[in-house]
Amino acid sequence: QVQVVESGGGLVQSGDSLRVSCAVSGHTFTPSRMEWFRQCPGKDRDFVAGIWWSGGSTTYADSVKGRFTISRVNDESTAYLQMNNLKPEDTAVYYCRATIGAKTYWGQGTQVTVSS
Secondary structure, three states: OOEEEEEOOEEEEOOOOEEEEEEEEOOOOOOOEEEEEEEOOOOOEEEEEEEEOOOOOEEEOOOOOOOEEEEEEHHHOEEEEEEOOOOHHHOEEEEEEEEEOOEEEEOOOEEEEEEO
8 A cells, every 4th residue: 555654844933944755665666756735724725836756857837946855766756845935925834745657645734834
C-alpha cells in the first residue's frame, strides 16, 4: 500500500525559512512526478510546485517563484520544498501528491504558519 507522508511544518516568523519533506513508501515503481499543494481554510487546494522525477525539471506557482525550491532524492523517493522569505500569506496546510503509474496519492498534509 502506497503511503505519502509529509513532515517539517511549523510556526515561523515572516522572513524565515522552512523545509518540508514528503516521503513515499510501499511502492514498486518510482514516482514519475511529485508536487506540493497548499490549502487555507475555506479555500481551494492550490498548486505550489512540482518536479519530474526523470530529469528533475520543475514548475512553480507565480506566488512562490524565487522563494520556494522543490527538489528530490532519487534513492529515497523523497521530495523537499525549501521555503525562503516566508510571508503570512504562505500560511496553509501543505500537501504532497505523488504520481506513480496512472495513479496519484495524497498525504495528510503538514501545517505551515507564518506570523507577521
